[in-house]
Amino acid sequence: MRVSSLSNERVIDLVSAYIVPVWVSRDSYQLGPRPKEEKAELSRVDRERSARHLDGGAVCVYLLAPDGTLKTTLKVQKASKPEILIPFLEKLIETDRLPPRQPEARRASAAPKRAPRRSEKDGLFLHVLTRFTQHRTNYGVSQDWAELTAEEWRSFVPAADVRAGASWEVPGKVADKLFRYFYPPGPNWRAADSTVLNRSLTATAVTVSDKKVRVSLHGTLELSHPFGIGTEGRVRAKLSGILTYDPGRRVLTSFLMASEEAEFVWQGKGPPHPDKMVIAVEMERAP
Template identity: 45%
Template sequence: MRVSSLSDPRVMDLISTYFVPVLVSRDDYQRTPRSEDEKAELLRIDRECARRGLKGGSVCVFLLAANGDLLATQRVQQACKPENLLPLLQQLIAEQKLRPRSQEAIQASAAQPAAIAPSRDRKEVEGPFLHIWTRLDTGPNYGLGHDRVALSVAQCQAFLPPADAKPGTSWNIPEEITRPLFQYGYPPFPQWEAKDCKVQKGTLKATLAATSEDEARIQLEGEMLLKFPLGRPSEGYITARFVGLAREDRKKQTLTSLMLMSEQAEYVWYWQGKPQLRKMRIALELGP
């Protein structure tokens, strides 16, 4: 869901405004054992799902009231699509007559941001990391590809608006900034070598969507054309259209979050002169 519903601005706004999001992994492998309270709560939710005939499971969205009552569920197979999750959230907000949370409450429940790049006035040093995930949606399942790339101060600054910019102001992220990042958009095949890839197009446009004394919100959209040879220069290409969001701490003049995603990327390779198409998803996110 990270590269689909949880990258959709409409879903993100509803969740942060009306709900307190909590991620719980059902995967216990090589993890710290759960507390007895956590085990009991998960068991209670599972039993409530079974009693009421609601869909549940290990990969599922559970919507609970403040007192713990189970209100609704939606399996990730459906919830990963914004057009499925958004109506469910809107319906629940209306039925339960939920009120928007205050900004103080939203900030108090938010995860702490990762260590961020130095301000514009500091010298060039290594900044935070950009995580790149790729996944094939069709054909054999090769799992999830993941790369972690350190961002320089210059790369972080390229996403920040001018200090006097007004909402609606747009600027292009230079391709010398985007190309080294899009180079990691290759499919998760055994040949995981970014150096074999060549970005033939890597455009990214930023638009200042909203600003306050403390924060600026930036909308992002762009396109990528990546040659992924797999041994022969003309064998494969990945095309993708990206949308995303970024945030700036206006007081510190630093990039505090960045997320880009493409749900309809395509990987095309050729067999006996005929194109073979596979759908892909690509996500990029700022993190530690």
């Protein structure tokens, strides 16, 4: 729904102007625990839906009246289609004769943006983005942040006396902290389900001076990540990257990596389904 109906301008207008919009992740993945009151309220809504035999499921739209009563629901198979969700919302607005909310009220009630991530002392975050390039379903772009300690990211930079042309291997356990996120968006989003089967990551000092060291990165990866329940998924990728390091200040000044070739093959009970994908990594800038 994120990249289908919830990105539709008409849906955005209706949901923003006439209704109080809220999303709830049932498993709070990457979000931390939810307060007890929130859980209790969602359970109440679920019980009411079940008692009234309305459509439901983990991914679902619910309309609640101002007194909390469940008005109706729309399951994801329908709600993800703007041509169904738009008339569903228009009917509600017309039936309830809802006036548009004041722009100030909308702005004031919107949740604040999350605070930027802060790494431990001298650590850094690498922002990982992936997407399919030609999958029949648009899953959008996934984002993860791999946190490396100072000791870990320093394995990407050369020793002080290095000469241009020297190469070294980035330790597997450091590479794996990044590589475990190199799976496409899809029905299984849990990074904990990733297993690195094979990988290499070679760093080469390209240019070296007192002020700047440029390092190229070349790697390969084979990663197991189930696409959904009862299926196997396999990422095979060739990767290139480039980073710059300031030896005077002992800080990374840039880090970029992208897949040269990447494929995700998922296999259920039938034949394998290969799909091209792309992986991109960028250093998170300090706020």
